[in-house]
Amino acid sequence: MANSSKVSRRNFMQQSALWAAAFAGGGSLLPGVASAAREKELNILCWEGYNSAQVLDPFRSSTGATVKAESLTNDPTMINRLRAGETNVWDLINVNNPWARKVMAPEKLIQPLDKARFEPFFDKMMPAFKAPYKWAMDDAGANLLGMAQRFGPYSFVVNTDKVSRATAEDQGWNLWNDPANDKKYGILESDDWNVFCICCIAGFDPFKVHNDEEVAKFTETAKRVFKGAKLVGDIATMNQSMIAGEIDFHLTGGTYSASPARADGHPEIRGVTPKSGPMEGGKGGISWIEITSQVNNPQLSPLASDFLEYVQSPEMSHKVAFAEGTFNPVAQMGNPECFKLFTKEELDAIQWDSLEEEMARSAEYDIVPDYDKLLDIMTAAKREASGG
């Protein structure tokens, strides 16, 4: 026994040398291995939906590939995963509209798509997405940076049995300036969007640099809004609380967050876009459009572009729109072949009846230049609201 387990100096050094060689060789050998392996491997960093089995399984079985998708629910975290060095992990990143054009492309975190292959798909999308679509292109308008698919208005949600749609649209963000509404509302745990909403409640455009007076107004508004909230929580909690009567309305929200409740037989839960507000052109609401881009991965999987093309088909677009989690309109609904796949119930769930006017009343999501400062103020306000 002693002999069999004996580790001589020579044995030990031999084994150590072998392991050291394996690790050292990794630098030159592993990429070759990885590259070959990546023919059948695809990694997607996305909002929920693209990671669902309904979307991924047909692609897995048709390509025989190992497809991994990680879902996160805020853009800054995903972008910073790439900044922190994960560009060699992911092949596709799916985030909201401004990030590809204004942040990821300039920072070389993503790489352009083959324009000849992908631009024709935009012509089959809804009119607002016709090529060259602003958020899919770089600043120079030369490179195609990603594909558009899901989108929607995203301001706030009301229970129309408690606050009528007309009242909510007319009062808009002032619903949160009325002391009578204290403890009647919730706040969705979506801190980046809540920064936008607090700016709107305070009466100024979120998507610009704010002066000292506006920052002071933001601070006061954030404290007041969080102090007056009945609860802060996730989408399920917001919808459940509105249906149960704990709250009458909540920010931030829209088709994306209200659709699961609507699809579940609660048409009284409705995303609302204010008729007017502080955004450029007097627009009252905010909208988002997802752009899916190819990551600047040194060993990008060849399946990345195949997957992007795969989700453009009418059938897959419909599946993406109604994947698990939340339900959303897709740009591909501009194609009659895709539109006819949506049932009346599905169109009701995504508020198709008011989609066009709500999008027209919404400013498109953009980068907030002083986001870090405003987020810190809002986080402190949230914390202080719990202190009293």
Add this chain to the structure above:
Amino acid sequence: MRRLVQLGQGEKSAIPLLLFLLIGFAAPLLAVIWFSFMPARTFSLFAAPSLANYATIFESTSYISFLWSLGLAAVTVILLALICYPVAYGIVRVFGKWAMLLTLLFTIPLFVSENIRLYGWILFLIKNGVLLGSLKSIFGLELESILFTRTAILLGMVYVYLPFMLFPMTLGISMVPSETRDAAFDLGASRWQVFREIELPLSMPGIVIGFLLTFVLAVGAIAEAKVMGGQRIIPITHDIEIAFTYAQNWPLGAALAVLLMLVVGVLVLLALRRFDLDRFLGRR
């Protein structure tokens, strides 16, 4: 090399495990500590270190979150001690053949994710939900829900951490020899005296382990305040999460985590100085 030659067979064999522990356990911890000295909102570990993040924390209102976390954990421990001691006593001394069933009932929920259990409480407690909806339809009673209040957070914490107090206590009580109790009774001790002078001191190892385990876990609680409390309270763990996600301020999050580790570490060490586990366990 010369040093390596002098290593015994055991030490050499332990090298892979030591390396594994260093890489898997010590390195991430050291990375978090080092990150806390990096400039705010950077993702690099190679900038000039400073104490700026700690200064930011001390200038901010983060103390509110620390106090909530420590306070809620302390109250949870006290409530659990009061609830669990009689139950543990019953399991060991009273319930007989039902003790196993009871133990199983307390264990089974551990197989279900904490979040799912907490959402179950939401459905139970929410306005027009299982409890209030039933009271309304059967008795016509319209009561306010306790959801999204501090009481709801405490209820969630007591519910989630109950097994972590109950089982060490059960072990502690089962360590008290029946002969010692019987002898005390034979010598004329009252029930109260037996409890105070025999059972409580001899079951103290289990009680202290239960206290420490529950306190350390409860200080790190986040889901109860988020789900059942509707974020009416922001515990320090939630502050850390915000720093690492929406704020993308990893160095600040790391500094908060280091401070939390320090505070909890000091409190646990103080408790261990007061209650010497080795002495309790009869090792000296």
